[in-house]
Amino acid sequence: MSKQQESPETTFTTDQSAEILEFAREVLASEAGAITEAARELTEAFPRAVQAILNCPGRVCVTGMGKAGVIGRKIQATLASTGTLAYSLHPVEALHGDLGMVHPEDIVIALSRSGGSEISQLVPLLKKIGCAIILLTGETESTTAQYADFVLSIGNAPEACPLGLAPSSSTAAMLALGDALALAVMKQKAIKPEQYAANHPGGALGRALMKVRDIMRTGENCPCVSPATRLAQCYEAMLRAPLRAGAAIVVDDSHLLAGILTQGDVFRLIAKKEHDVERPVGEIMTRSPKHIDAEQPALDALALMRRFSIDELPVVDNSQKVVGLLDIQDLIRHGFPIAESTV
Numbered sequence: 001m002s003k004q005q006e007s008p009e010t011t012f013t014t015d016q017s018a019e020i021l022e023f024a025r026e027v028l029a030s031e032a033g034a035i036t037e038a039a040r041e042l043t044e045a046f047p048r049a050v051q052a053i054l055n056c057p058g059r060v061c062v063t064g065m066g067k068a069g070v071i072g073r074k075i076q077a078t079l080a081s082t083g084t085l086a087y088s089l090h091p092v093e094a095l096h097g098d099l100g101m102v103h104p105e106d107i108v109i110a111l112s113r114s115g116g117s118e119i120s121q122l123v124p125l126l127k128k129i130g131c132a133i134i135l136l137t138g139e140t141e142s143t144t145a146q147y148a149d150f151v152l153s154i155g156n157a158p159e160a161c162p163l164g165l166a167p168s169s170s171t172a173a174m175l176a177l178g179d180a181l182a183l184a185v186m187k188q189k190a191i192k193p194e195q196y197a198a199n200h201p202g203g204a205l206g207r208a209l210m211k212v213r214d215i216m217r218t219g220e221n222c223p224c225v226s227p228a229t230r231l232a233q234c235y236e237a238m239l240r241a242p243l244r245a246g247a248a249i250v251v252d253d254s255h256l257l258a259g260i261l262t263q264g265d266v267f268r269l270i271a272k273k274e275h276d277v278e279r280p281v282g283e284i285m286t287r288s289p290k291h292i293d294a295e296q297p298a299l300d301a302l303a304l305m306r307r308f309s310i311d312e313l314p315v316v317d318n319s320q321k322v323v324g325l326l327d328i329q330d331l332i333r334h335g336f337p338i339a340e341s342t343v
Helices: 014-040 045-054 067-081 117-129 143-147 169-189 193-198 203-209 231-240 263-271 298-308 328-333
Strands: 060-064 086-089 107-111 132-137 150-153 247-251 257-262 312-316 322-327
Touching: 014 169, 045 132, 045 150, 045 169, 060 067, 060 117, 067 086, 067 107, 067 169, 107 117, 107 169, 117 132, 117 143, 132 143, 132 169, 203 298, 231 247, 231 263, 247 322, 257 263, 257 312, 298 312, 298 328, 322 328
Parallel strands: 060 086, 060 107, 107 132, 132 150
Antiparallel strands: 247 257, 312 322
């Protein structure tokens, strides 16, 4: 495209910027108002819907068409991440074969502001299968609502769209009501942080809730030797570990922590020409090394390793028996920020 054909760059005047900011505030106020209206519309149908989900022997099926379907997929993801088995069902695909994935013991959350479109065709079929239906809608007297076991109103606040057409206020209310439903179920299930973390193994959230035991090395990857083990044998034990351990833990006859010998220690002995391969590791190991309990947060282990500039950390149980080894590489693999933030 030539320069003559290029669209001119948009530049707002001060008045235009102020007008845009005012409109944005109006949109947010409109959507906040829609959520407030949905809160006022809550009835006893809500706790009964929560109870139905808790008592559901199958899974939760979430379905909606268009923008309501997008909101439905978010609600389904929230349910799944907070301990409730849930899946999404596209209404059109359901009418062309995907209905086969729905079981009679499933409960359905259907989303439709008007109660029309493909949802009005799908809900009677789901009811025929034997599913209980929870409907989130703005039209509580629609034909679709008559098939629902639990009707949850999102109210009828006007859309924030300048034309009053694009789903905006209605979808905000629908999302908030769906979140309230999913989180009420979560609260009744008394989901613990550890359970929530199990569904979020990636990212900062998963790392924040991860325990040392979740990432420590065990078995062959945690070489343990006695104080009488010769230096050569100890170094061979490090090399034999499938993950190439950077240290061997020294334990006594009761498998209690006695010391540690790292590859760095071996290299320093070589540099000083003090590497007698027949020497017992009990004479050259680091005694009373820094260590951590397996049940402590992995973030605590990271802080300890940073503080003392160490790359290997013996892991013990509450009786001080060695149960694993944590290597700095294990933290790196799980996305922990090894360098301290300067922010």
